[in-house]
Amino acid sequence: WEKISITKNDKDEIAEMQLAYNHMIDRIDENMAKQTRFVSDASHELKTPLSVITSYAELLQRRGKERAEIFDEAVDAILSEAGRMKQLTGQMLMLAKNEMVENVRFQPVNITNLIRDVVRSLSMAYNRQIHLYEQTEITDMVSADEQKLYQAVYILVDNACKYSDKEINLSLEEKNGQLLISVQDFGDGLSEEDQQLIFDRFYRVDKARSRKAGGTGLGLAICKAIIEAHGGRITIDSKLKEGSTFTIEIPK
Numbered sequence: 001w002e003k004i005s006i007t008k009n010d011k012d013e014i015a016e017m018q019l020a021y022n023h024m025i026d027r028i029d030e031n032m033a034k035q036t037r038f039v040s041d042a043s044h045e046l047k048t049p050l051s052v053i054t055s056y057a058e059l060l061q062r063r064g065k066e067r068a069e070i071f072d073e074a075v076d077a078i079l080s081e082a083g084r085m086k087q088l089t090g091q092m093l094m095l096a097k098n099e100m101v102e103n104v105r106f107q108p109v110n111i112t113n114l115i116r117d118v119v120r121s122l123s124m125a126y127n128r129q130i131h132l133y134e135q136t137e138i139t140d141m142v143s144a145d146e147q148k149l150y151q152a153v154y155i156l157v158d159n160a161c162k163y164s165d166k167e168i169n170l171s172l173e174e175k176n177g178q179l180l181i182s183v184q185d186f187g188d189g190l191s192e193e194d195q196q197l198i199f200d201r202f203y204r205v206d207k208a209r210s211r212k213a214g215g216t217g218l219g220l221a222i223c224k225a226i227i228e229a230h231g232g233r234i235t236i237d238s239k240l241k242e243g244s245t246f247t248i249e250i251p252k
């Protein structure tokens with residue numbers, strides 16, 4: 001047997017490895033805790049529509065045959081809650097499968113057209129004035145996943161419509177090789193604390209308001225993941241009672 005003597009260099013290396021190992025364990029613990037929280041939050045979110053469906057189905061069973069208006073009310077409620085569950089499960093699956101990061105298909109995308117499509121669709125849906133400001137001489141084409149980028153911009157403009165009732169400004173500009181898409185609303189705005197939390201899954205400032213507006217609390221988490229998968233970032237500038245501006249920044 002040969003004795004191994006550990007030199008100072010070896011000791012440094014072992015200490016470094018130990019540090020890296022501990023860091024890895026911390027990351028795994030953190031991810032496990034996140035997953036557990038996601039599963040428990042998701043189950044909780046699904047419980048509400050499920051219990052509404054159950055109550056209305058029971059009402060249908062007891063009195064649905066007696067009165068037409070009870071029948072109509074119950075069927076409407078069941079359909080609307082089932083639609084909500086469908087949206088929620090679709091979004092949860094997307095997040096769980098890491099869909100926004102793993103299946104990104106880059107292709108040349110005309111960003112001006114994409115933004116105009118979002119504006120057209122949402123100004124009609126909400127019957128709202130959405131002003132579009134485009135920097136002149138902008139290079140229209142970017143390399144992006146068209147469907148996902150559409151979804152990210154759609155989420156921000158949809159939120160601006162849901163959480164404010166005035167006009168909305170949307171601007172597109174190019175700065176230092178980055179493309180900036182800003183969505184400005186004049187709604188309630190967000191406190192500093194809420195600005196830190198709104199990108200977390202299921203976080204909502206006002207749960208009842210979000211639910212009433214058809215929200216799930218997952219939109220901004222999806223939006224952030226999409227933009228980060230494009231090598232970009234989202235920033236927020238907001239003041240309570242004045243409004244918010246969300247800006248997507250992606251490399252051209």
Ligand code: ADP
Binds near residue numbers: 155188210
């Ligand atoms: P939701 O489906 O509830 O809209 P999001 O993840 O898109 O979920 O947003 C999270 C929360 O952030 C919302 O519930 C709302 O409280 C807040 N929020 C998002 N956008 C805005 C906005 N433009 N103005 C004020 N609050 C907003």
